[in-house]
Amino acid sequence: MAEEWKLNKYSDVPLHQQIYDNIKRRIMNGEWPVGTRIPTQRDLASKYQVNRSTIVYALGELAADGLIESRVGQGTVIINNTWSLLAATPPPDWNQYVKSGSYQPNIQMIQQINRAETDSNMIRLGTGELSPDLLLTDQMRETFNGRMSSRFTLGYSEPKGSLYLREIISEHLKKKGVIASPASILIVSGGLQGLQLISLGLLHHGSSILVENPSYLNSIHVFQSAGMHLHGIPMDENGIRKEAIGRLKRQHRAALLYTIPAFHNPTGTLMSSDRRAELLRICSQERLPLIEDDVYGDLWFDTPSPPPLKASDKHGLVLYMGSMSKTLGPGLRIGWIVGPEPVIDRLSDIKMQTDYGSSSLSQHAVAEWLSSGLYENHLDHIRSELRKRRDFTLSLLEQYFHDIAHWNIPQGGFYIWLRFNNPLSIRPLFEQALKESILLNPGNIYDRNDQQHLRLSYAYASYDQLESGLIRLAELIRLHALS
The missing domain is CATH 1.10.10.10 (Winged helix-like DNA-binding domain superfamily/Winged helix DNA-binding domain)
Known part of the structure; x- marks a missing residue:
C-alpha cells in the first residue's frame, strides 16, 4: 500500500x-x-x-x-x-x-472531527477510545507471535463466527448474568456493524427507533441512511426517563428502543437497577424490543455495574451487543450480538452476504485473551488507569471551570458531560479550538438543539494534553462568553 x-x-x-x-x-x-x-x-x-x-x-x-x-x-x-x-x-x-x-454523509462537524483525529499534534479532548498508552500492543503481538492453538485457521469462519470464540463469549457472559448459548451469538466486526445488520435485516424503510436524548446514534447515520427515523426520549441522572416510552411507541409506531445503560455515550450516565427493571417491564408491556449496547459495561471503577437488561430478559425481548473496541483495542474490530436464534440466523446470513465473516486472526486473538485470563487482568489495569485519569480531569475542572460550567462524576466508562452555565455559540468555539489544535466533541452532534454541552473524554489524551487542553479551553469559553 x-x-x-x-x-x-x-x-x-x-x-x-x-x-x-x-x-x-x-x-x-x-x-x-x-x-x-x-x-x-x-x-x-x-x-x-x-x-x-x-x-x-x-x-x-x-x-x-x-x-x-x-x-x-x-x-x-x-x-x-x-x-x-x-x-x-x-x-x-x-x-x-x-x-x-443511499448512505447519508456525516454531518460536517463529524467529518471535521474524523479528519482532525488523524493529526498526531491534535489534543483530542473528546475522543472515545483508549489512549495508545493503555493498549497492550506488545502483549497482543506476543499472542500473534506465539504458538497458535489447533483451532486457529486463516480460512473463513462459520456464518455466526468462530464456534470456539462464541463458546468462550458464552462463558464470559455468564459472569454478567447473561445466559446465551453459542448458537444465539453472532460475531460482528465491531458494534457499528451490529447496528447496520439490525437495520438491514430486521427493520423496514420508514421504521421509527426510540433513543435516549442525547444519543451517540445522532452522530452517525446507520439507521437514517436505511430510511429510518430516530425519536429522542429525555434522560435524568438514573438513565432514560420511562414516562413517555409507551406514548411515543404508539405515536410513532416505534419498532425498537436503543439504549446504552452502562456509562452512556455521551453523558456517562449509569442507569440504576430500578430504572433498568422499570424499562424492561414497560418495553415488555408495550411489546417493544430493545437493543442494549453494553460496550462500556466492563469499565466500572469502584463497584460493578448493575446486571445488563439482558440478564433479566425472559422473553427474548433484548438484543444484547458487546465489543472489545473500548477495552482491548478498536483495531481488532470484534464485537457480538446476542439474541433469539431466528434473529441471529437472519443477521448472520446478511453478514455473510456483506463481508463473509470477521477477521479470523482477530477472533482467535480475542478467544485467547478471554480463555487465558489475560482479559480480566487487563480490565483490572484499565479500570485503575481510567479512574486515575477521571480524577485528574475532575481536579482540573474544579480548578479552571468551577465558575463557568458544571458536570457529572462518572462511575465508569470514558465520558464527562460538561454543561456550560450559559449557552454558547458552539460552532465558533469548536473552530477556534481546532485552530489551536484542540479537538472538541460538542453536544450538538448528539442532540442538534444542544448549545450547552461538550463531551469530554479522559480516556485518550495524555495527562499533559488534558491539562494544557482544558486550561486553554476554559480561556476560550470565557472569551466566547464575553463576545
Whole structure:
C-alpha cells in the first residue's frame, strides 16, 4: 500500500512546485474528477505543513493552467483535467454518483472531527477510545507471535463466527448474568456493524427507533441512511426517563428502543437497577424490543455495574451487543450480538452476504485473551488507569471551570458531560479550538438543539494534553462568553 504523499523539504524543487505537481497529478489521474471541491487553503496548509502563501502560489498556477476555479459559495473546484477537452465524449460525472448514494454523509462537524483525529499534534479532548498508552500492543503481538492453538485457521469462519470464540463469549457472559448459548451469538466486526445488520435485516424503510436524548446514534447515520427515523426520549441522572416510552411507541409506531445503560455515550450516565427493571417491564408491556449496547459495561471503577437488561430478559425481548473496541483495542474490530436464534440466523446470513465473516486472526486473538485470563487482568489495569485519569480531569475542572460550567462524576466508562452555565455559540468555539489544535466533541452532534454541552473524554489524551487542553479551553469559553 502506497504511503501518503509528503513534501520533501530538502529537495531542490520549490515547495509550491511540489504541491502544484501533486495536486495536478491527482487531477490528471482521476482521483479528483471535474466538479470536485478541493480542500480549503487552510486545510491544505495544515496538510502539507506550509504557510498559506505557499498554497496560494500553487493554486494560482493551477488556476492559470485552467485546472481549478474559485466559485462563490462553492469554494475552489476542479473545472478541467485537460483530457476532458480531448475526449470524444465527456468523462462520467462522479460527483453526481457521490450525491446519489443511499448512505447519508456525516454531518460536517463529524467529518471535521474524523479528519482532525488523524493529526498526531491534535489534543483530542473528546475522543472515545483508549489512549495508545493503555493498549497492550506488545502483549497482543506476543499472542500473534506465539504458538497458535489447533483451532486457529486463516480460512473463513462459520456464518455466526468462530464456534470456539462464541463458546468462550458464552462463558464470559455468564459472569454478567447473561445466559446465551453459542448458537444465539453472532460475531460482528465491531458494534457499528451490529447496528447496520439490525437495520438491514430486521427493520423496514420508514421504521421509527426510540433513543435516549442525547444519543451517540445522532452522530452517525446507520439507521437514517436505511430510511429510518430516530425519536429522542429525555434522560435524568438514573438513565432514560420511562414516562413517555409507551406514548411515543404508539405515536410513532416505534419498532425498537436503543439504549446504552452502562456509562452512556455521551453523558456517562449509569442507569440504576430500578430504572433498568422499570424499562424492561414497560418495553415488555408495550411489546417493544430493545437493543442494549453494553460496550462500556466492563469499565466500572469502584463497584460493578448493575446486571445488563439482558440478564433479566425472559422473553427474548433484548438484543444484547458487546465489543472489545473500548477495552482491548478498536483495531481488532470484534464485537457480538446476542439474541433469539431466528434473529441471529437472519443477521448472520446478511453478514455473510456483506463481508463473509470477521477477521479470523482477530477472533482467535480475542478467544485467547478471554480463555487465558489475560482479559480480566487487563480490565483490572484499565479500570485503575481510567479512574486515575477521571480524577485528574475532575481536579482540573474544579480548578479552571468551577465558575463557568458544571458536570457529572462518572462511575465508569470514558465520558464527562460538561454543561456550560450559559449557552454558547458552539460552532465558533469548536473552530477556534481546532485552530489551536484542540479537538472538541460538542453536544450538538448528539442532540442538534444542544448549545450547552461538550463531551469530554479522559480516556485518550495524555495527562499533559488534558491539562494544557482544558486550561486553554476554559480561556476560550470565557472569551466566547464575553463576545
